[in-house]
């Protein structure tokens with residue numbers, strides 16, 4: 001069975017979400033949130049569709065403000081039982097660097113909250129890979145997943161040393177970077193994701209969690225291991241992070 005540990009189900013149509021719930025090949029999908037409104041939508045989706053698990057967080061974008069964390073904290077304490085991770089959280093210097101200090105402030109608070117509640121973190125980092133790793137050195141006891149990590153191989157190695165997991169997107173089918181990642185990162189540290197509906201591996205087709213099948217096929221070629229074994233390994237890795245979902 002396949003898993004997608006990073007999708008945005010609140011951006012998908014109800015019809016597509018139903019399809020995920022009904023797909024026997026999919027074990028679970030973790031829907032990641034980008035702001036409080038998205039947390040609320042994803043909470044509703046996860047309550048309605050048992051295969052969809054909830055991650056909550058504040059995505060590092062232009063519109064964030066310093067009050068956002070307080071609201072998130074309240075939301076988490078009210079809905080703790082439904083939450084399996086904090087995500088998608090992190091730093092982004094690609095879209096803007098004007099509010100980098102604020103991004104950092106919120107990110108650190110989210111990491112501390114994850115530590116307090118023993119929740120895994122699903123991390124977004126774009127053009128801020130080095131800054132993120134420097135921070136994560138101080139959070140080695142957390143279960144950390146670097147989602148769609150595009151840092152160079154020196155930085156990947158540093159992430160491995162910190163103990164991070166790397167979730168590989170479905171566009172591994174055409175990305176040499178992620179194909180190489182599947183070789184460099186230890187097998188026990190690999191997870192799968194799609195970032196649906198973004199990052200589709202196929203031209204003009206909206207991304208969806210079932211496309212993890214394409215990732216499994218590609219990793220199976222790279223590892224020279226049967227697809228079933230790859231699926232088993234990735235499920236085992238996910239259990240080490242999230243427990244049984």
Ligand SMILES: [Zn+2]
Pocket residue numbers: 006007008032088195
């Ligand atoms: Zn995402």
